[in-house]
Structure formats: C-alpha cells, structure tokens
Amino acid sequence: MQVTIDTIIGDILDFNGEAAAPIFLGMGMHCLGCPSARGESVGQACEVHGVDANEIVEQLNAALGN
Secondary structure, three states, X not given: OOOOOOOEHHHXXXXXXXXXXXXXXXXOOOOOOOHHHHOOEXXXXXXXXXXXXXXXXXXXXXXXXX
C-alpha cells in the first residue's frame, strides 16, 4: 500500500495497523478507534494535529515497506 496525504486512515489501519498505529499515536492522534478519525485522510489529521503531512506520509510508507 502506498500512502499519500489523501489516503484514508482507516484504510491504512486495516492494511497494517500494527505498523501504522505507533506513527499516528506519536503525532498525538490517540483516537484511532473513533469512526470520525478512521474516516479522515492523513492530510486532514495532520492539519488538525499540527504536524507536517509529508513527514508523516514518509514515515508511514517506510513502516509499510515502501
């Protein structure tokens, strides 16, 4: 799975939550089980949490083996 800023968080977690969850938790996103959080894109979540979306996308892709 290739992650972009438009990728939906729920899709990432369904693909490999074990690898991705620590990255989201590390950026302060502690509500990974909430339906609204799972429906957000990576870019939307990064904007809300004040982190660089490109950096998170890079981390996610590395964690997912891309």
